Amino acid sequence: MNTIKTDICVIGAGSGGLSVAAGASQMGASVVLIEKHKMGGDCLNTGCVPSKAMLAAGHVAQTMRDASAFGIEAATPNVDWKKVHGHIHHVIAQIEPNDSVERFEGLGVHVIQAAAEFINQNTVKAGNQTIQAKYFVVATGSSAFVPPIDGxxxxxxxxxxxxxxxxxxxxxxxxxxxxxxxxxxxxxxxxxxxxxxxxxxxxxxxxxxxxxxxxxxxxxxxxxxxxxxxxxxxxxxxxxxxxxxxxxxxxxxxxxxxxxxxxxxxxxxxRKANVNGLNLEAAGVTYSPRGIEVDKRLRSSNKKTFAIGDVTGPYQFTHMAAYQAGIIIRNILFKIPAKVDYSAVPWVTYTDPELAHVGLTEADAKAQGIEVRILKWDFTENDRAQAEQRTEGLVKVVVTPKGHILGASIVGLHAGELIQPWILAISQKMKIGAMASAIAPYPTLAEVNKRIAGSFYTDKLFSANTKRIVRFLMRWF
Missing domain, CATH: 3.50.50.60 (FAD/NAD(P)-binding domain)
Incomplete structure (x- = not known):
């Protein structure tokens, strides 16, 4: 059996594993990447990408049905399921080269397509090869959980x-x-x-x-x-x-x-974490059906074995795996004790209207005993939403009495895009004034963010005290 010695062995070629492998290899580390199924993992093949492609097909069909609201004759779409399937898999094929074996081998990564199993704390077996590594990164993701429903x-x-x-x-x-x-x-x-x-x-x-x-x-x-x-x-x-x-x-x-x-x-x-078959016991890695237990540096109970993405939780999102990859690279390559910070974790449900969130909800703040103000702004107040005839929407922001932004939730057209500045604001611990003072182009949906931020100051700005000051200044100056 052939033995390979390497700096880092990554198990799983989904979003997290690919991010670690690409980054580490391009920064000078030797990397072995093991994948037993398809490169790109769940996100590319059975998750984010195909689901959004199907949603896009549904959106086009619904646009045909709703056209009469804009003075255009509506039509009942004739759906060809084989062609919808073709559209979905065309999208996958367009993205696939970015995650391919060829691309990663071009980056200097040694890719092995086989199932991985730990032999001991510093050795993994994959096919007819054994890999000895200074560090391991388990990025095996998750799979659909089917509960024991009767029948x-x-x-x-x-x-x-x-x-x-x-x-x-x-x-x-x-x-x-x-x-x-x-x-x-x-x-x-x-x-x-x-x-x-x-x-x-x-x-x-x-x-x-x-x-x-x-x-x-x-x-x-x-x-x-x-x-x-x-x-x-x-x-x-x-x-x-x-x-x-x-x-x-x-x-x-x-x-x-x-x-x-x-x-x-x-x-x-x-979803359920993919931990079976890895023989994690041999590696001294503690795990449960919920996944591999890790500390804030994403190290398992075996400090030379890290875990990333869905196999660890607590947030099973592609973008979280990419974020965690940066934490792992800083720890392994640069010996910086970087830790995860989940205070500004965003997520989006890609329905129409979309539903997006980052930070604390109103219920979260109350449960933690934090004194907050709740700001709300309705899409009916937005001119672009009126033009698009998509006024079913709401922005809800959680702030402290002094204006520190703790959380934001948006439901409405393009909520997943509109949540972006709130992610930045929370991650950088900004106050609501930063959002209120920004210039938003007109007419855009993004004006809802500026308007709701400005509403924080409405009571003071238009108060009786302000009116007295203005009358005094206008009278004497």
Missing amino acids: VNDVPYFTNENIFNNTSPIEHLIVIGGGPIGIEMAQAHRRLGAKVTVIEVMKLLSKDDPELTTIVLEHLKKEGINFHEGVKSLRFEKHKNGIHAFFAEADGSDTKVCDIIGSHLLIATG
Whole structure:
């Protein structure tokens, strides 16, 4: 068996692993990268990229339906599922070269396509090779979690790992899970012509501010998506027309028994860390079903083995894996004891309207006993939103009484773009005055950020005391 000695061995070629491998290699370290499946990981192949491509197809279809609001004849789109599939995989193919074996070998990375297994604390086996490294980075990501629902193994179902391979029309999609993945896929399929029912045992979009999630969910209801929240006793049976779902649902003070027949089923109930098969025990790495335990420097219980991305949590986002890669590179290459700072972690649910957040929510601040002011600004006050006829939106900002920005949430058109300055403001510990004093071009949606920041000063600016000062100055000077 061939033995390779290297500075850093990265296990997993998803977003986090690729970022570490590329950065470390280009900075002069020798790097071995091991990937047992597809380069690019979940994000490129079964997650972020294909889901956003499908959402884009649904957006075009919905634009055709809604055209009459702009004086243009509306049309019912004729959806060709094979061509939608082609569009999705064309997008993947366009991005794929950036994550390819060829590109990374061109950067000086030694890529091995095999499953990795620790032999001891400084050795990994991959295929017919062993790799001895000064440092290891586990970046194996996560995969779809399928809960033990009664009957789930007796019926066919999609997860995010295979739904983008579908090329046939879907008549009625039952979505189990009301988190971002489930809600995004619900809207995409509804806009592409399917009837859609979403079933959630807890609360829909539970991680976000309920005042904003209500706006999203009401919009989706208008598009024809049916929601069932807080359900119990969920089970499945095969049916001649597809899948039969049975469940109990609260109806006021009573509980009613419901059943739905769908042609297809999507399980979107969260993610599980990919820790099985790595033999982490041999490496002295502590882990659980939730993932590898790491400190703020992203070191595991074996200080020479780091972990990054979904396999560690607590935020399973591609952009967090990229951020964590920088922390690891500083620790390994430059011996700087860099630590993660999760005070300005953003996330976006890419529904239409989008839902974006960074920092603390109002509920977070109250739970921590922090005295805050809550600022709100409605999209109806924005001229560009009026021109686009997309006024269903709200900005909500959490600030201290002295104006320090703690958190921001936005629901509305392009919320994922509008959240950007708030990320900068929170990460740099800026005060609300910085946002209020910035010049926003007119007419743009971005004016909502300046307007809500300016509202912090409204009470003082237009107070009785200010009026007395102005009258005095106008009288005597």
